[in-house]
Amino acid sequence: MNLTRRRFVQLSALAAATSVAKARAGVNVLAENDKPGAEIKWDKAPCRFCGTGCHVRVGVQEGKVVAIQGDQLAEVNKGLLCVKGYHVGAILYGKDRLTQPLLRKNGKLEPISWDEAVEVIAKRIQANPKSFAMYGSGQWTIPEGYAALKLMKAGLSNNHIDANARLCMSSAVTGYLSTYGVDEPAGCYDDLDQCDVLILWGNNPAEMHPVLFSRVVDRRSRGEKITLIDMGTRRTRTTEYADHYMEFRPQSDLAIANGIAHLLIKNGTYDKDFVAKHCNFRGDTDPVSLNGQAISFDDFKKSLETYTPEYVEKISGVPAEKIRLLADLFGDRKLRITSLWCMGMNQHTRGTAINRLVHGVHLLSGHFGRPGDAPTSLTGQPSACGTVREVGTLSHGLPGGRVVANAEHRAEMEKHWNVEAGRIHPTPGHHTVLMWEKFCTPTEQGGDIDTVWVQVTNPGQSLPNLHKLFRGKKNLENKFLIVSDVYPTATTELADLILPAALWVEKNGIYGNSERRTQQWFKMVNPPGQARPDCWMTLAVARKLYDLGLPGLRDKDGKFLFRFTDDSGKEVPVWDFAHYYDTNVDRALYEDYRPLTALKHKNVAPYDELIKARGLRWPVVEQKDGSWRETKFRFSEFDDPFVKKGAEFQFYHSVTKDDRALIWFCPYEPAEEEPDKEYPFWLCTGRVLEHWHTGTMTMRVPQLNGSMPHAYLEMNPEDARERGFANGEIVIVASRRGRIKLPVWLNGRARPPRGTLFVPFFDERLLINEVTLGAVDPHSKEPDYKKCSATVCKLSEEDKLAPLAKR
Amino acid sequence: MSVPDFSTHKKAIWIAIAILLTTSVSGFFMGLRQTNSEARAAAAEEEHHDNADSTLSHDVPRIVDYRGLAKTNYKANASWENNLGKLKQPAADLYAEIFPDDAARDVAIRERATRRAYDGAPPVVPHPVDQISPANCMACHGEGAQIKGRIASKMSHPFMQNCTQCHVPVTGPEIKLRGQAGEALALNDFIGFMSPGKGTRAYEGAPPTIPHPTSMRSDCMSCHGPNGVAGLKTSHPYRQSCTQCHAPSAELDQRLFEHSVFPPKAPEVSGK
Amino acid sequence: MPISGLLLTLNDNTVARSETLAALRARSEFELGDCFGSWLPVAMDAPDDEDSRQLHDWIASLPAVEFVDVVSVHFDDDKSPVTEISEVQL
Structure with a gap:
């Protein structure tokens, strides 16, 4: 088309004005895409972010991802996503992608x-x-x-x-290994549809695993009753939905678990039949080892004697009657109880121990292996x-x-x-x-x-x-x-x-x-x-x-x-x-790897079956008709093809080689570093809804960045008042290892109790991990990011801080 | 002359101190609790008083400095009102005449687009939210509301409990880290697919198809009802069964089950 | 014969917007771009400087227009074709 000079000038003027309009609107392009939806080619993929494993439908037009839908055929998310998932397509298109070595x-x-x-x-x-x-x-x-x-x-x-993953779930691994002799959960997300009681052990799924959380709380819209118990060290969005909130002192989750076991035995409400048929008892060796040593039921009972509700209250701050409430729930075999946990229990210098204890409470009470009865750890990575x-x-x-x-x-x-x-x-x-x-x-x-x-x-x-x-x-x-x-x-x-x-x-x-x-x-x-x-x-x-x-x-x-x-x-x-x-290099490597999974009965599905499915849960076993069947509930006869007929439950990789799971006793012990006079606060780190891990991808998505543009320090308003901090004031968070400056956010996302601090770790400009401890669990070697002692002060008071420890 | 009653004085002093303390502590916390919206509202009111010509103050954005004006995309509370009498919304007139207007629809669709990464993405929230509890969302979005020209759409998926799982405020927390705002990081070339606008008609006068996915949009009235946006409103809100005449798209609604089985072949896009 | 690129900041009153867009479309001096959020790019081709000024004022008086930014002006006389881009805060 031939343009006159005048027309050309008109168009340039319009183009200049348009580019400014675009920049101001902060929207890339709206108008150029007025094309019917049918031209988009859709394909399935798991979401790039957390371990929930939602499936998305990825809409591709002219070689670019242009839209995302929750996949309605996916059992995990049934068409729903979280705000990160809905914006996952944009992670590919940040301006500063690395494009050459x-x-x-x-x-x-x-x-x-x-x-x-x-x-x-x-x-x-x-x-x-x-x-x-x-x-x-x-x-x-x-x-x-x-x-x-x-x-x-x-x-x-x-x-x-x-x-x-060493940093996020290796304590879950050692917990599974030392309890069942083989890694990974016995249950699955179907438990969330069936449970009567959901216990969250130091977990905030409303922000971190929102799709799974919705899967549970949306049941309430259908008139179902779910008792949600939130055990945590600070009130979060999850707490807003909870029937019971139990705020415990950091590290004292072990005391709570032991307190429940104590009452189950004292009240005689533990599942005697399940324990007699399927469990052995286990205690630590000195020095500690992953598989410990056998102890008798009487040893177990004796070790728990001190963990009365009153003693647990003293350690944890959770009222004795709430410990009794938990024990009563676990003591009721008619209820279906699911426990979920993630980094709160795993990033813990006693991570292996608390994992064992939560499995133990479920095994002891027989809340295991029926749909809705499961101890399940969640993962943070896909x-x-x-x-x-x-x-x-x-x-x-x-x-x-x-x-x-x-x-x-x-x-x-x-x-x-x-x-x-x-x-x-x-x-x-x-x-x-x-x-x-x-x-x-x-x-x-x-x-x-x-x-x-x-x-x-x-x-x-x-x-x-x-x-x-x-x-x-x-x-x-x-x-x-x-x-x-x-x-x-x-x-x-x-x-x-x-x-x-x-x-x-x-x-x-x-x-x-x-x-x-x-x-x-x-x-x-x-x-x-x-x-x-x-x-x-x-x-x-x-x-x-x-x-x-x-x-x-x-x-x-x-x-x-x-x-x-x-x-x-x-x-x-x-x-x-x-x-x-x-x-297809993927297919070749995967098919080379696949036979190796049979040893521990983790048989993964053939690549060609995976192509057809929205994921399949192992063990996936070929049926007589040539189809492949996934397994929802491991170790349970009604669903797991590897369980002997008539056994009801069989822990076929048992540490003790007798098809039994282990119920551990592990004592509560103080944290590696506890608040003291110089560093009087507990410092906890974690994630927020909008950002995933270190924010490398999500910080580049305007909608996510806009909602949560930088890290912050969360603290109790009383503590802030004592120190004269205003909301939004930049202050210093310091430990023996490092210090950073960041704004205080009062009454924000969560409500931390007095004496505790929380800083999310997604912000690369405000590296809270310069402050964290790095002490590790002795079995899993997973560091504790959730607890160390720290202090806070105004910018003008930096010189009053004790000098940093020698690096 | 009698000796002053010391105990009465003491009492008075204590009361005075108590009042002083209460005022200062509550003042402190009021200060802490002040959110952006409150600050903005206060500023708006102040300006309202300063401005002799009150008719002007209604439509002109009240922004302190010129540089800020260009950047602001958020005017949720620009016409802030605290006179409850003026906030009453009239009952929707289901039989009011509505004339479908392409230009108005165009504007409405583009307006919608500014709050979505692509058609089908959960819209961002154009106002600050309660960061911890979703209960407040339902006050306006539960049944939908129209207050002085501002529309709070009725939530179209009421069985969902966790609003902030998908809808995040565009403004972020009320605290700001000056000089280090992460906007530079968020420069992104993602180009979202946008609504095609109209559905298709088999012939002139035939009911148009639904041009968008209906997942999470099951309540047609939340956008197309009498409280909806001009340009998207239906001309016949008194009719109850929308899908009787308007067909959704099986492709967009993921109901093409034969497509659910992906052919076992290598992808067409090559990596070379 | 100046040709200018203008950026209109519109308010979010949809009725006023429709009127404004209709008014702009009705005049041959204007060419409208695609609206991005509150911002509408417009190319204005005016017979002379004086008209240009008057049209500018007229735009500003339209019901949905809150603000008019001048992004560029091209003074199209044959001797010295100069395009000036004003500094607009992006």
Whole structure:
């Protein structure tokens, strides 16, 4: 079309005015999309965020994600999402996506090619394979985690691979392992539809698992009665829906659980039949060990004697009659009781112990294994279960519930991977906190990790005690940090090499949610610029190492450790990105991994079944008619195909090898660091509804950022008044380890009791983890982010604070 | 001359101190509790008194400084009123004549779009909310309300209990971190799919189809009823059964069950 | 013969908006862009400076218009075609 000059000027004037209008409205484009809905292509995917595992329908138009719907065919969410889920499409389109590999040269990040980047990593590993570590997360897809694990444990004979799930659910793992002998919940979300009583142990699902929370409270709209009991250290949005709120002193949840057990036994209301048939009793050894030692029922009873309701009240602050109320509920076998917990119980220096106790209360009272009767831990990441727990991407783990310390397990994996015997190192590698401590310690002082490759996580923000565990890297010349990510983060700030990664539906993937549900999705759009999938990066580095002649990258027959073939059996060079999508790498890796899950009866579904389903809950077992059946209630005869006929319940991986679960006694013990004169407050950290984890994705979504633009300090208004803090005033939060400045928010999201502080950790500009403790649970090595002692003061009083502890 | 009764004096002093304390403490807390909306309301009232020409003060946005004016997108309480007598809404006239108007619909749909990331996204809340309890939402949105031209839509999914799970305030908490606002981080190129506007008609005079998904929008009257937005209102609110004539889309409502089984093949988008 | 890009800030009274849009559409001097939230971009082609000023005032008097920003002005005479972009706070 020919434009006259005048017309051109008119259009330019209009365009200029339009761009200003757009900028002011803060809306990107509204008008250009007036097209009928039918042109959108819809496909399914699990949500990118938490461990709930909602399915979304992703609407793609002209190669871009343009809309999201809750998937009505998904059992998890039945069409509903939370505000993060509804906006998940926008996480792909933040302005500052990383789009090319960047290498730090003389302190400055400079663009390099992928070939160069892969070579830099490979040479770094080749120079010293033993001092290389990989740090991933529960956001790794199953194939990504499996490839990384195989590269490390089989390729490099190196067990220094761990995942951030260590920081969020490893105490749940040790709790399940030491109670049932095998990880992951017996129940599932169906319990939420059936329970009469829901007990939340230090959990705020109204904000953190909103879809599951709605699944319960929306039952009230249908006229159903659910008794909601909120046990917590501060009043939250969840409390608003609760029938009973029990506010306990931090750390004293162990006393409450013991108090319930005490009354069940004293009142004779425990389930004698269930206990006699299906349980053994267990206590700690000295020093403590994961599986402890057998104790008798009388020992158990005696240990609990001191935990009278009055004694529990003294420790926890929960009135004795409320402890009695809990014991009466558990003592009533007619009720269906479900317990939920998440970080409150897991990020706990006594995390394993409190997990055992909550399982114990359910087992002792027989509230187990019937729909609605279940102790279930929730996860915070989309594949903490699928990738980290099931694939075993932890320093001690191997796929399918195997561990490196077990010779049989090693031999099975060596056979499966076709490598010579002895290839897998028998000693567990460094767990997360130790890995970063070693990385931040000079080599000559025993810091035996020189290079860390971080994938899909942000330790520069999420590790505790950041000055010690992350910033320490800063002045160490020979330490090298490689980070694959989608946006600049607190971690990329110190990175020597940054790799731009594909995100969510920009690649194929498989996740596993909190209820044992394995979920698959296909790539729907292209990643921006040169961003590529993490799985490809791992395979490309593996191939480069093979080319450089590192012997570990060859199997027994001298072939490359990772072989992918097309339909005709010809090898596909997937390490060359031009050929990465010539075959479905996800399917190949997953199908290679799938048989490994049978050992612990965690049989995951075939890839082709996953394609058809909105996720399937393992064990998934093939039926006579060739169909595949998922399992909702593990260890229960009526649903679990692996339970012997007539057994009713069977804990077939029992620690004691007699098909029984263990009821533990673990005493209450004071926290690692309790408030004192100098640091008189408890400091707790956590999440908020709008932001997920370190906010890398959600902070880039205008609707979420607008609602919660920065972190804040939540405290009791009385405490604020005493210190003369006004609402919104910037104050200092300090511990022995660090201090940060942030605004006080009074009467905001939650109501903390006197003497407690809460700061969310999503804000990369206000790093509360410079203040947190980093003390870990002895079994799970999971740090306690929920408790440390801290103080607050006005900006003008900073000089009165005690000096920081030496780093 | 008698000696002053010391005990009476003491009592008076104590009462005075008590009054003083009560006032200061409650004043302090009133100060703490003051939210943005209250502050804005107060400012609006102040300006109202200052302004001799009160007719002006109604429609002109009251913003303190010029730079702020350009940025403000939030005028929820601009016409703040505390005279309850003036807030009464008339009963909806179901038989009032409504003339469908393309321009007005266009405006209404664009207006809707400013509060949604894409058509079907939960709208953000254009006013501050009670951060901890959703109970207050229902006061206006439970049955819907129209007060002096401002519309609080009736909630179209009343079985849902946790309002703030999906609807978050666009304004954020009342505390602000100056100089470090995270807006820069939130620059985003996401382009949401927008409402196509009208449904389709089989022929002139045929009832139009429903152009949007009906999930969470089961109560048609919350937008199309007499208390709805001009431009979206139905011309026949007295009719009760909407879907008798207006067909929803099976595609948008996820009722194409044969599509639920995804064909077992590699995706069409290639990564190259 | 100035051509200007204007940015109108509209109030949210939908009735007033319809009237305003109709009034603008009825005049050949204006070309309307797509409305974003409260902001409507408009291109105005006026015969001369004086008309330009009067049209500006007329726009400001429309019922839904709260504010008129001048984004750009093009003074279209043959000798010196100059486009000036005013500094508008984005």
